[in-house]
Amino acid sequence: MEATKRIYIFLIIVTLVMVLIYAQGIIIPFILAILFLFLIRVIRNILSKIKYVGRLPQWVLTIISSVLLLTFLVFTVEMISQNIQQLSKTLPVYEANVNKITNSISQQFNVDLSSLLSDFADELNFGGILSKIFSTLTGLFGDAFMVFLYLIFLLLEEPILPKKVKAMYPDQKSYNRINGLIKKIDKSVSNYIAVKTLVSLITGMLSYFVLLIIGVDAPLFWSFLIFVLNFIPSIGSLIATLFPTIFAMLQFGDITPAILVLAIVGAIQLIMGNLVEPRIMGTSLNISPLVVFLTLALWGVMWGVTGMLLSVPITVIIIIIMSEFPDTRPIAVLLSQQGKINKKEEK
Template identity: 45%
Template sequence: MIAKNVAAYLIIFISVIALLVLGKSLLIPFILGLLIWFLIVEFRTLLLKIPFIGSKLPAWFWTFASAILLFLLCGLAINVLIENIKELSKQIPNYEANIKMVNSNIDQTFGVNVFESITDYAGDFKLSKLFSPILNSISDLFSNAFMIVLYVLFLILEESVFRTKLKKVFPENKKFDDITVILEKIKTSTSNYITLKTIISLITGVASYFALVIIGVDTPIFWAFLIFLMNFIPTIGSLIGTLFPAVIALLQFGDLLHFGLVLGVVGIIQVIIGNFVEPKLMGNNLNLSPLVVILALSFWGALWGITGMILSVIITVIMVILFSQFKATKPIAIFLSEKGNI
């Protein structure tokens, strides 16, 4: 009996993994569209609270107003980023030309031939290879923009009739109320996390942008956006977001001073916001074990790359909420939680 159960669970697990891998091109735009919809709902809630105006106009007006405003901001950001990516692509050959000079300076200062060691370990070193995973992820995000917008529009339309459909599926009041509570928990937890994390990441990105402009690093908007994006990745995201512009400063100026400046200033911004601002705003709302966060990061990163790493925490939060509502999966939710309280 136990062997049959284990085999059944194993088959289900393998099937889910296969579905996640094969359905990647459909699932990622849908999840991103869902997260944008959560932002729209939060923004609509704020607009409805505007004195004298919010309550006089219908909710659907504020929904579409929020969506249009958010899409316009995203469109503007995408245009600026595309220009910065083009500029960065032009500069990469210049950075590669400076590698020998940088290597010579490091060798003279520390007696270590860095790039020779990298070449021995990883083969022919090309700067374009270093940036290709991130640039590919951003390109994939832009290429899926139409699908994401389409999903958001249909989610907005579905919201108005979803409660009616749910009531027909669960005509009994108790079942309907239980399902409504579960969905409300998912909506509240997801909306809070996405909204607060976006604000925190935006503050980090803007502060880093001004720091990079003052230091004189090329394409500061692109690196600020990368820092904003990487801030959604737990634990290692802030390190990656700080290290990339620091390496670019090293290759751009050819000295360790600018490398240290970027690493120090942007690193301090990350430390201050990560250790003081973020805990004040977010508290301990996630209720996830630190080990689970790292495992989720590795798992979703292996399945969906950088996009999966960005989405790893929020997907795990939703899983904990769902698992905690059913007797069979409640033990899983307890193990995933931080202290066993769900």
């Protein structure tokens, strides 16, 4: 029986992975809609605390929150498109500066980089690099209609869900358990999204002013890239810093602006990521750093950059659900940060 059970579990896991890979066109828009729902709820909670505005009915606050989020997304996409066009016009300048940078480094460090990098420089296609970056970003909004459709139904379903859960679990004990599970998922994911969005937004804004002062082309595009990539744990902030650094060097044909971008934007990333974010977020997510890295790689392989962005919220939900069932509770403990999965154990 035990061997049969393990075979069934293995087959279920394999089937689930296959579905996640081949049905990602349906699943990813749905998950994005759920995350947008959490963002709308965060905005709605903020509005509810404002004097006079908080007195409005909840459905009115939901509409206002949805309009604010949608306006922000449309404005962002429009501004990014304009910045991409600006960058595209200056690509010949970037390509011409490659040799200039190579000669400058060769003279300063007495190394013949011209022969070493000649083939590499000839093969560099900055237009292709730029288009790949843009396609990755716009890919998140590529299924905008599906995400919007899912979001509408989720918003319509939200006020009815408690009644459905109550009808599904008429027993008070079972209802309290399921209701508690839903609240734990809601709180953990909402806190993560709210804090991560706030920290990433501040990081992007500070980086924007730095890039603007230094004179880097399309600072809004790079600051938005920093904002998005900050949602990817561990490596996101590193990649977000390297991109504008490299393009600053190519734009000016000099290494000094690149060093300034690397130093200042890197310092902002370190301060926000290692000092500000942990103080605000604390250890509420309760995920092992090793698990964060492994899930980042796993979801990245299955869903690419989008999977990396969604890896932490998905892992949080999985840990919370697993912690509620005796058979999967040991796995939740293993995935947790300190082997503690509820407040009772921490005492």
